[in-house]
Amino acid sequence: MNLKKKAFELRKDVVEMIYRAKSGHIGGDFSLMEILVDLYYKQMNLTPENFKDADHDRFILSKGHAIEALYVVLADRGFFPKEDLDTFGTFGSKYIGHPTNKVNGIEMNTGSLGHGLGVGVGMALAGKMDGKNYRVYVVMGDGEVAEGSVWEAAMAGSHYKLDNLTAFVDRNHLQISGTTEQVMNLKSQENRWAAFGWNVISIPGNDLDAVDNAVALAKKIKDKPTVIIAHTVKGFGVSFMEDKLVWHHRVPNDDEYQAALQELDRRGARYE
Numbered sequence: 673m674n675l676k677k678k679a680f681e682l683r684k685d686v687v688e689m690i691y692r693a694k695s696g697h698i699g700g701d702f703s704l705m706e707i708l709v710d711l712y713y714k715q716m717n718l719t720p721e722n723f724k725d726a727d728h729d730r731f732i733l734s735k736g737h738a739i740e741a742l743y744v745v746l747a748d749r750g751f752f753p754k755e756d757l758d759t760f761g762t763f764g765s766k767y768i769g770h771p772t773n774k775v776n777g778i779e780m781n782t783g784s785l786g787h788g789l790g791v792g793v794g795m796a797l798a799g800k801m802d803g804k805n806y807r808v809y810v811v812m813g814d815g816e817v818a819e820g821s822v823w824e825a826a827m828a829g830s831h832y833k834l835d836n837l838t839a840f841v842d843r844n845h846l847q848i849s850g851t852t853e854q855v856m857n858l859k860s861q862e863n864r865w866a867a868f869g870w871n872v873i874s875i876p877g878n879d880l881d882a883v884d885n886a887v888a889l890a891k892k893i894k895d896k897p898t899v900i901i902a903h904t905v906k907g908f909g910v911s912f913m914e915d916k917l918v919w920h921h922r923v924p925n926d927d928e929y930q931a932a933l934q935e936l937d938r939r940g941a942r943y944e
């Protein structure tokens with residue numbers, strides 16, 4: 673399947689999961705779907721077969737609340753049966769509302785924000801020390817980069833010249849309690865990361881080709897880590913959810929559920 677269409681099909685799976693469980697973070701899931709699709713279907717050396725090996729690429733979803741997007745991608749890639757997700761959010765299920773390494777394919781428990789990049793730095797440094805060729809990918813939310821620990825990790829990443837590390841900032845300008853600029857001024861991400869010694873690539877983050885080009889470019893950079901500032905739209909794919917704070921954590925009602933699936937169908941069909 674065309675991967676641009678795939679990103680819309682996977683969003684439909686997210687809608688189904690969240691509608692069924694009556695819980696989830698649909699806006700943030702939709703915001704980063706093109707990033708996940710590019711990494712898991714094109715760029716990463718990470719499969720159900722090599723996940724337990726020492727040489728596979730590492731992925732950390734530091735904005736752990738966007739777990740529904742990661743679950744549907746992992747299921748589609750064969751890390752576990754898709755039917756397992758029918759239990760999402762139910763008592764006793766391991767498919768909970770944040771990443772847990774009890775689930776096959778998940779590297780790190782996340783969701784307490786600000787921790788993923790530091791762990792990613794450690795994994796990338798370990799790879800260098802052990803002479804491994806794996807790469808490390810970390811996806812952060814833009815609200816998340818208000819955490820001080822992110823910037824400690826950023827310093828360490830450039831200090832150790834971790835060119836095997838690529839971070840993303842999902843720059844959708846919204847977080848749980850308002851716009852990012854209301855909560856904590858984050859302008860300009862590009863200048864801030866450059867000042868910390870990172871290679872910076874700025875892209876439209878819901879454009880799969882742009883994501884793919886940026887990830888490929890990052891692989892060629894030597895002696896510095898790369899951050900991809902992905903300018904995205906929260907809720908991307910369903911017009912009434914796009915750039916609307918309420919969809920950070922809202923569950924679609926019956927009418928919204930139907931309308932969302934129909935629009936995702938329609939927009940995905942452009943890529944057949």
Ligand SMILES: [Mg+2]
Pocket residue numbers: 813814815842843844845846847
């Ligand atoms: Mg955000």
